[in-house]
Amino acid sequence: MGERRRANASRGDKKVADGEKQHVGQWGRAWEVDYFSLASVIFLLAFAPLIVYYFVMSCDQYQCALTAPVLDLYSGKAQLSDIWDKTPALTWTAVKIYLAWVSFQVFLYMFLPDILHKFVPGYEGGVQEGARTPAGLINKYQVNGLQAWTITHLLWFANAYHFHWFSPTIVIDNWIPLHKGRTPLLE
Structure with a gap:
């Protein structure tokens, strides 16, 4: 039991110049994350490649008009497959x-x-x-x-x-x- 406490103390605490111990903190990821931060990270991981593709495609096919592809899709002038097929x-x-x-x-x-x-x-x-x-x-x-x-x-x-x-x-x-x-x- 004493060895375990010493091992934990040596990992989690750090000696300061005056002899007191300072708590270093937990290693790794944050343990308390709010839902907005979690949702934001998941959104970025899931949709970042699609967002990059959307910007590149908008510049290539719509002269960098970012709303034009959405308007074409909404109005029925184009389908997703049409836009995808035009991309090199x-x-x-x-x-x-x-x-x-x-x-x-x-x-x-x-x-x-x-x-x-x-x-x-x-x-x-x-x-x-x-x-x-x-x-x-x-x-x-x-x-x-x-x-x-x-x-x-x-x-x-x-x-x-x-x-x-x-x-x-x-x-x-x-x-x-x-x-x-x-x-x-x-x-």
């Missing part, structure tokens, strides 16, 4: 672009240690400690997001002005297929 399909080019970009970002995260924290004042990159786990462990993480962002943009501009590996407008050239929700590649 996902292409292998879009899939390759996306996979290349994600692979490059994974490479930057996994294999490139952060050095920007040594040069940028106030930036706390490098290896940082994470939150305490329920088991009482504190994992270390490589924080190099600013460096990955910087390298990605420097390479983008170097490509645009010097290397010419790919078109600098490759994203906008493939905008609709990159954001399309369906995969006719499998059809």
